[in-house]
Amino acid sequence: MMTTGRQAVPKHEDLNKLPADLLAWFDRHGRDLPWRMALGERRDPYRVWLAEIMLQQTTIPHGTPYFHKFTDRWPSVEALAAAKDEEVMTAWAGLGYYARARNLLKCAREIAERGSWPETAVELKKLPGIGPYTAGAIAAIAFNQPAAAVDGNVDRVFARLLALKGDWAQEKKRLHKEVERLVPEGRPGDFAEALMDLGATVCTPTKPNCLICPVSGYCRAKAEGEPERYPIKPPKKAKPVRRGAAYVAIHKGDVLLQRRPDKGLLGGMAGLPTSDWVEGERSDPVPPFKASWEEIGEVRHVFTHFDLRLTVQRADLPRRPKADGFWVPLDEVEGLPSVFAKAFRLAIAGK
DNA sequence: AAGGCGGGGGT
DNA sequence: ACCCCAGCCTT
Incomplete structure (x- = not known):
């Protein structure tokens, strides 16, 4: 859209139209990742789950080879459930947070025993290794449930959108409710992936690129001028x-x-x-x-x-x-x- | 609410 | 040397 003169300044006091703008951006600029099939196809719950577990506190470049190794060797949750403990721990070596691998196997065996995946966030969260974020992500992405998936990326994006200045632990709770309120009816999974992609490629931790951001018009932190100041977290303890x-x-x-x-x-x-x-x-x-x-x-x-x-x-x-x-x-x-x-x-x- | 729990990459 | 990351579980 070409305009002459000054760009209109979108109102940022109301985020209700944000999902539509974000999804339009996602349709053009969403990432093509191994655990995402072509847009519009149904995601494989096994691959969605496996990727979500592997990517907890883990970067995509580090996790991706492990995703391929696991799906090549164990193409289904039933195959993984039948693996020996030591095989899985060995395959996980180097990825870190090894409780994830132990819980992965527990979870796979529960699913194989049940014969199917639960499809709601509430039920998914009862499984080992699946917390609030992962439950929301699987429910939305694999099962099209109206659930929010709030991870570190989404925390950062919304801390900036809302210019959250209070106690970070408290602000995160408010933020989570706001994200849930905004989950669009028809495309909860795309919304979850779109927020993560935005956080990973545009609203990055140290150098947010507001010039290409599809939702910069809603962003209070950008309006203030220093979006990289957010989120404001408490200082960390020194490591002994x-x-x-x-x-x-x-x-x-x-x-x-x-x-x-x-x-x-x-x-x-x-x-x-x-x-x-x-x-x-x-x-x-x-x-x-x-x-x-x-x-x-x-x-x-x-x-x-x-x-x-x-x-x-x-x-x-x-x-x-x-x-x-x-x-x-x-x-x-x-x-x-x-x-x-x-x-x-x-x-x-x-x- | 706080702390344990890995590893690698970016700046 | 510091930051960060598709968090979860136990206490």
């Missing part, structure tokens, strides 16, 4: 440093690994034997058994709530010691969480 050691024990070309307990950090994953990881200065590490351990170096790894500095110790053993765990040929080691993959690589390849 923990230190410890990981042990690479080698006997006749095999390395000793241990399966970690289901609860807690890296739960359910294979790992190297370690000392305790403790906050503060370095102290003498405690090996899993007596051997001539050689210090190879140090790896650093950042977890959600602490930084880890891990001394890597290696021993080539003349006899197989009595130790918990299982032995794996060096060239068949797979499925380690990143911190252990780093330590293993350093001990074997020196880098």
Whole structure:
């Protein structure tokens, strides 16, 4: 539309017309992602669910290869339900938040047992690993239910649209109600995807591109002039440093690994034997058994709530010691969480 | 309401 | 060095 002179300033006191403008933009600029079939076709609930779980707190570039790996290997929820626990944990290795993988399998088995997916957000939320966001997303996208899907992107978009300045935890509740109110009758799934696409490609965290934004006319933060100021969140706590050691024990070309307990950090994953990881200065590490351990170096790894500095110790053993765990040929080691993959690589390849 | 829980990329 | 991300679960 060409106009001469000054653009009309759309009113932004009322968001009721926002969904229509956003959907028109989505029809032209929505992303083509592997778990989205061509616009207008019905989404596969299994793929929608799998993608939503994988993309919780995870970027699309990081998650996409895992999505393909899983759908190639387990094309249906029934196939996934029949997989062994260790197979799924190994396939998930490197993606993080490993409770997601344990809950993924629990959920798949519940669905296979039931024989079908529940189709409402309320019912979906009862399944393991499915919280308020994911329940809304699956209900809207896979089952065309009138549900909102409010994730971090939508939080940010609406924090700006409404220029929310109050306590962030409280504002998020208000915001959620507002999004639900705006879900359009006929296209709840497209609305959910459109808001996410807008947040990912236009209303980005540090450099929102208001010039190409289809809903900038509704945006109070843009009107104020500094949309990137929003959302206004409370300061984060500093991360403590923990230190410890990981042990690479080698006997006749095999390395000793241990399966970690289901609860807690890296739960359910294979790992190297370690000392305790403790906050503060370095102290003498405690090996899993007596051997001539050689210090190879140090790896650093950042977890959600602490930084880890891990001394890597290696021993080539003349006899197989009595130790918990299982032995794996060096060239068949797979499925380690990143911190252990780093330590293993350093001990074997020196880098 | 707060904290545990991964990992990688952007600036 | 700091930020962020298609959050959920437990306490």
